[in-house]
Amino acid sequence: MLELKNVSFDAKTDSGTKEIINNISVKIDERFVAFTGPNGGGKSTLAKLIAGIYIPTSGKIYLDGEDITDMSITDRAKKGISYAFQQPVRFKGITVKDLITLASGKTLSISDVCNYLSEVGLCAREYVDREVNASLSGGELKRIEIAMIMARGTKLTFFDEPEAGIDLWSFNNLISVFEKMYRKKGGSILIISHQERILNIADRIIVISGGKIEADGPKADILPGLLTGGVCSVLAGKM
Amino acid sequence: MELNLTQQNLLKEITGLESFSLDAFNVRLNGKLHGRKTTDNIDIITKKDKPGIDIIIKPGTINERVDIPVLITDTGIDDLVYNDFYIGENSDVVIVAGCGIHNCGDKQAEHDGIHTFHVGKNARVKYIEKHYGEGDGKGEKILNPTTNIEISEGGYLEMETAQIKGVDSTYRKTTAILADGAKLIIHEKIMTHGHQAAITDFAVDLNGENCGAHVISRSVATEYSHQKYISKVNGNNKCNGHTECDAIIMDKASVVAIPEISANDTDANLIHEAAIGKIAGEQLIKLMTLGLTEKEAEEQIVNGFLK
Numbered sequence: 001m002l003e004l005k006n007v008s009f010d011a012k013t014d015s016g017t018k019e020i021i022n023n024i025s026v027k028i029d030e031r032f033v034a035f036t037g038p039n040g041g042g043k044s045t046l047a048k049l050i051a052g053i054y055i056p057t058s059g060k061i062y063l064d065g066e067d068i069t070d071m072s073i074t075d076r077a078k079k080g081i082s083y084a085f086q087q088p089v090r091f092k093g094i095t096v097k098d099l100i101t102l103a104s105g106k107t108l109s110i111s112d113v114c115n116y117l118s119e120v121g122l123c124a125r126e127y128v129d130r131e132v133n134a135s136l137s138g139g140e141l142k143r144i145e146i147a148m149i150m151a152r153g154t155k156l157t158f159f160d161e162p163e164a165g166i167d168l169w170s171f172n173n174l175i176s177v178f179e180k181m182y183r184k185k186g187g188s189i190l191i192i193s194h195q196e197r198i199l200n201i202a203d204r205i206i207v208i209s210g211g212k213i214e215a216d217g218p219k220a221d222i223l224p225g226l227l228t229g230g231v232c233s234v235l236a237g238k239m
Numbered sequence: 240m241e242l243n244l245t246q247q248n249l250l251k252e253i254t255g256l257e258s259f260s261l262d263a264f265n266v267r268l269n270g271k272l273h274g275r276k277t278t279d280n281i282d283i284i285t286k287k288d289k290p291g292i293d294i295i296i297k298p299g300t301i302n303e304r305v306d307i308p309v310l311i312t313d314t315g316i317d318d319l320v321y322n323d324f325y326i327g328e329n330s331d332v333v334i335v336a337g338c339g340i341h342n343c344g345d346k347q348a349e350h351d352g353i354h355t356f357h358v359g360k361n362a363r364v365k366y367i368e369k370h371y372g373e374g375d376g377k378g379e380k381i382l383n384p385t386t387n388i389e390i391s392e393g394g395y396l397e398m399e400t401a402q403i404k405g406v407d408s409t410y411r412k413t414t415a416i417l418a419d420g421a422k423l424i425i426h427e428k429i430m431t432h433g434h435q436a437a438i439t440d441f442a443v444d445l446n447g448e449n450c451g452a453h454v455i456s457r458s459v460a461t462e463y464s465h466q467k468y469i470s471k472v473n474g475n476n477k478c479n480g481h482t483e484c485d486a487i488i489m490d491k492a493s494v495v496a497i498p499e500i501s502a503n504d505t506d507a508n509l510i511h512e513a514a515i516g517k518i519a520g521e522q523l524i525k526l527m528t529l530g531l532t533e534k535e536a537e538e539q540i541v542n543g544f545l546k
Contacts, residue, residue: 051528053524053528072527073524073527073528074527074530074531074532074533077527077528077529077530077531078530081528082528083528085521085525088525089519089521089522089524089525091522091540091543092457092485092543092544093457093542093543093544093545093546094539094540094543094546095543098539098543099529102526102529102531102539103529105529105530148529152529152530
């Protein structure tokens with residue numbers, strides 16, 4: 001279980017500091033939780049605080065009861081936290097196979113790597129030895145990023161807008177990948193998204209706006225309001 | 240041909256081979272000829288007027304390889320050789336050269352190899368050159384390779400050159416002249432550390448119609464080392480030329496890149512690219528989110544970059 005207790009985060013700006021996350025407390029134990037809300041509301045910052053890329057200005061973060069607030073990115077990764085970037089990183093010379101092998105933390109055969117790539121709808125043979133560089137499209141990188149997460153198989157995974165920057169065809173594939181991940185037994189999937197079809201798979205939806213939790217509850221309670229403009233109109237007023 | 244364990248290790252670093260098989264070879268050890276094998280198609284002849292050898296590859300020689308490693312295991316050696324390669328028309332061969340220095344003494348060990356390639360019409364050559372230094376002595380390990388390339392009509396030469404470890408000082412000069420339809424591809428990889436210095440200097444003349452060259456250098460400079468990359472590509476006809484220097488800089492190292500392209504024909508199409516920078520923070524963070532430490536992440540990024 002992941003727990004945030006009174007977590008705040010101030011970012012440094014040219015003119016001083018700006019509050020990005022304002023005293024968020026939340027416990028997450030569900031299989032699939034979606035975070036949504038207006039751009040600039042603090043969702044990605046929250047994901048980075050959980051992954052250890054940012055350290056909270058105040059407050060505590062617990063994973064299965066253990067205080068991980070001051071743990072490094074590496075130690076949190078080893079404890080079982082994965083973070084799929086919104087903008088996947090490119091590497092000159094490092095291949096798809098290299099990255100998936102590093103993600104799994106063990107030696108993988110070509111067929112193991114191919115299985116992960118097939119899961120995300122990539123024709124494995126064409127990709128295994130490709131460099132993860134600028135020759136890959138945004139959609140391809142996104143799917144490789146997700147294949148890495150699957151290879152890790154950790155208990156907590158945070159996906160940051162997996163739909164951003166990919167075409168409709170890739171998006172349909174993406175939905176089926178998440179549906180498959182949900183069906184499989186495993187840890188918690190946390191996902192930042194604006195897409196109804198992704199929100200629709202979630203057990204719970206948390207709306208983040210202005211660095212705070214604006215709404216939080218089971219999908220059945222939150223999603224209709226988002227779609228009919230209830231919460232959305234509240235959010236729209238803030239944008 | 241007898242080699243001790245140190246010499247065998249150097250041989251493996253340079254050629255990737257534990258021992259030689261059926262292919263032609265010439266091994267120079269501590270400034271002297273140590274072993275040679277020729278084949279029906281590849282002849283190796285000792286020069287009479289100066290130190291070095293002529294490697295003569297018959298026209299139409301296909302799928303053969305020749306290795307000419309230089310091994311230095313004594314301290315205080317100052318070696319200069321001239322090796323000339325004559326690659327016959329329509330042949331397709333692999334040439335492996337390079338120098339390994341194991342210097343445990345306190346005196347300098349130096350090898351300056353001057354290689355000249357005469358690539359015949361429509362011949363294809365893959366030339367692999369590796370430089371490597373090891374040994375705990377205070378003596379400096381110095382390698383100054385010069386490569387002069389002439390490619391005839393329709394010929395092709397691909398050169399892979401690498402210096403990954405242990406060479407204290409190097410000045411690497413490569414010149415090339417291309418005739419009609421000739422192609423040249425150079426991939427250079429350099430990694431320097433400590434107080435090492437590496438200067439690499441390319442000059443390519445694209446003289447023939449529809450000839451082309453890609454000169455690509457990837458390097459990593461660490462600790463207090465210094466690198467300088469000079470590349471001049473002259474487009475003297477309807478041709479394509481591309482030169483690229485991509486360097487990662489770490490610690491207190493310094494890198495200078497001077498790419499220069501000159502178009503002397505309106506149909507000359509030339510591009511130069513040069514980028515020097517530290518490892519991107521987001522690359523380190525990505526690998527750390529996979530469970531690697533910062534140091535492990537750095538190693539993976541550098542190894543991948545130079546792969």
